[in-house]
Amino acid sequence: MNILYLGSGGPYSLGVKKKILGQFKALNDAFDTAYLADRHLGVAYLRRDQRRIVDKNLSLTKEDYYRIVIKWIINYNINVIYIRYPFANIFFIEFLENIRPIIDKILIEIPTYPYDDHGLSRDIVIPDLYYRNQIKHYVDFIVTFSGDETIWGIPCIKTHNGVDIDEVPLRNYSAHNGVKLITAASLSSWHGLERVFIGLAEYYTKRDDVSTHVSFDVIGNGDALGQYRTLVSELSISDKVCFLMDMSGNEFDEMFDNADVAIGTLGGYKIGLERFSPIKTAEYCARGVPFIYAYNDERFATDLDFVRRIPNDDSPVDLEAIIHMNELLSIDISLSSRMRSYAVENLSWHKMMEPIIRSI
Amino acid sequence: MNNHMLEISREYARCYDEYRSYYDVMCAMIDYKKIYTTIKSMGIGKLFIYGASYLGVMLYRALQSSQDVIALVDKKGVSVIDLPEINVIDINKFRSMYIDESVIVTVLRYGNAVLSDLSSFIPMHNIYMLGEIAGATI
Numbered sequence: 001m002n003i004l005y006l007g008s009g010g011p012y013s014l015g016v017k018k019k020i021l022g023q024f025k026a027l028n029d030a031f032d033t034a035y036l037a038d039r040h041l042g043v044a045y046l047r048r049d050q051r052r053i054v055d056k057n058l059s060l061t062k063e064d065y066y067r068i069v070i071k072w073i074i075n076y077n078i079n080v081i082y083i084r085y086p087f088a089n090i091f092f093i094e095f096l097e098n099i100r101p102i103i104d105k106i107l108i109e110i111p112t113y114p115y116d117d118h119g120l121s122r123d124i125v126i127p128d129l130y131y132r133n134q135i136k137h138y139v140d141f142i143v144t145f146s147g148d149e150t151i152w153g154i155p156c157i158k159t160h161n162g163v164d165i166d167e168v169p170l171r172n173y174s175a176h177n178g179v180k181l182i183t184a185a186s187l188s189s190w191h192g193l194e195r196v197f198i199g200l201a202e203y204y205t206k207r208d209d210v211s212t213h214v215s216f217d218v219i220g221n222g223d224a225l226g227q228y229r230t231l232v233s234e235l236s237i238s239d240k241v242c243f244l245m246d247m248s249g250n251e252f253d254e255m256f257d258n259a260d261v262a263i264g265t266l267g268g269y270k271i272g273l274e275r276f277s278p279i280k281t282a283e284y285c286a287r288g289v290p291f292i293y294a295y296n297d298e299r300f301a302t303d304l305d306f307v308r309r310i311p312n313d314d315s316p317v318d319l320e321a322i323i324h325m326n327e328l329l330s331i332d333i334s335l336s337s338r339m340r341s342y343a344v345e346n347l348s349w350h351k352m353m354e355p356i357i358r359s360i
Numbered sequence: 361m362n363n364h365m366l367e368i369s370r371e372y373a374r375c376y377d378e379y380r381s382y383y384d385v386m387c388a389m390i391d392y393k394k395i396y397t398t399i400k401s402m403g404i405g406k407l408f409i410y411g412a413s414y415l416g417v418m419l420y421r422a423l424q425s426s427q428d429v430i431a432l433v434d435k436k437g438v439s440v441i442d443l444p445e446i447n448v449i450d451i452n453k454f455r456s457m458y459i460d461e462s463v464i465v466t467v468l469r470y471g472n473a474v475l476s477d478l479s480s481f482i483p484m485h486n487i488y489m490l491g492e493i494a495g496a497t498i
Contacts, residue, residue, distance in 0.1 A: 007498065010498070011495075012498075017498060020498060021498065036498065038498055040491065040495070041381070041384055041385050041388055041490070041491030041492075041494045041495060042381045042384075042385055042468055042471075042489065042490070042491040043489045043491035043492055045498075047498070051498060056489070056492070057472075058465075058468075058471040058472050058475060058489055058491075060377065060378050060381045060468055060469065060471070061373075061374050061377035061378050061381070062373070062377050063370075063373070063374055063377070089369075089373045090366070090369050090370050090373055091370075091373055123376055127369070127373065
């Protein structure tokens with residue numbers, strides 16, 4: 001049985017890129033042959049294992065792209081298609097209609113649901129609102145991370161975001177003074193980092209003698225960077241917060257070596273996200289860095305000592321509590337390897353793709 | 361939705377995608393250094409640039425210092441911009457000059473027709489689309 005993973009068209013953030021490749025690797029291990037199709041800057045690519053390009057074609061529009069993909073489906077004997085949701089428009093619906101008779105199973109993954117409040121452009125939202133209700137005529141399953149039983153009248157396969165363990169090194173930690181907080185994100189307002197900044201400002205202003213110094217490294221770039229910088233300046237904590245943009249590879253990994261606590265998404269409440277399974281917390285776990293987050297994440301039991309769930313609201317992060325958490329964890333020399341084992345057993349993409357593969 | 365509305369919807373989606381692709385490619389072309397590095401990492405040496413319109417000229421500017429560009433090719437042998445320092449040749453001259461070099465096609469809208477023409481005398485592994493040079497997604 002051959003499967004095609006159909007990308008939604010780049011450019012993707014680094015996290016999404018890793019996710020697609022992690023999912024593709026899991027599918028590649030489960031099927032006779034797995035192909036990955038995607039389109040970027042007017043070119044459609046068909047890849048096999050190790051991202052080797054086996055076919056390519058000029059594809060200026062999505063209409064071209066879908067026409068090319070149908071050709072590939074026929075030429076490469078594809079039985080199953082896994083589609084990363086590209087938002088619906090007329091060409092997507094026509095594509096589904098055309099492949100339905102020649103494909104055994106059609107699955108669509110919706111990376112974030114609901115998404116109507118995510119500030120998408122009108123060019124995407126209006127056609128999507130009109131056409132998405134037609135998807136149920138052609139699709140077998142929706143793959144969701146939201147926990148919904150059905151979406152648009154289509155039965156859902158529920159799963160979570162995972163991590164490609166091989167791509168994430170274990171942190172090389174050495175003891176040091178103070179507490180180093182870290183986050184890596186494509187900075188948006190729903191990351192809610194202002195909760196940490198205000199918490200930091202309160203921590204430093206409430207007491208005269210600060211015994212434990214706390215710093216915060218923010219890695220990434222995005223729409224909210226400007227407002228975060230302004231807030232840090234207004235709170236007079238510029239010497240405690242370091243903004244690092246566009247970091248990757250070894251340099252990126254080394255930043256986590258001496259990090260004590262990583263910061264997950266803290267502003268889900270702004271866009272109605274209560275239940276969530278972001279990639280980055282799975283990565284923090286695989287790296288062996290304890291972390292905090294503010295939503296319901298079924299991948300992490302509430303009694304795990306290396307995670308802390310805080311309220312999903314606009315309250316400042318309680319730095320005293322974070323320092324206390326770090327004190328308790330820093331005496332455990334097996335902490336990082338324990339977190340790594342947890343990630344291997346529970347958070348790998350192979351594990352997360354299991355319910356999807358079973359349904360096919 | 362009646363047929364008329366359906367056709368409007370289809371045309372809107374088509375134009376939206378098309379102009380977005382132009383815009384994205386042009387934005388990517390601004391980064392001359394990245395273009396140069398990508399071409400080198402792909403092992404492309406001596407090359408022809410097919411298309412002497414704005415994208416072709418942008419690509420030429422990105423590669424100008426490398427001395428690797430043999431000529432710009434245009435169906436009629438004319439560029440939209442006066443380029444005294446480089447040959448702009450027509451398709452017939454290109455056919456007679458071509459040996460085994462790489463060709464980067466910068467024509468987007470009629471790109472498939474160009475690819476089809478070129479593949480009649482150039483091996484496909486020597487033909488690159490501009491988007492490949494400007495950056496692959498995965």
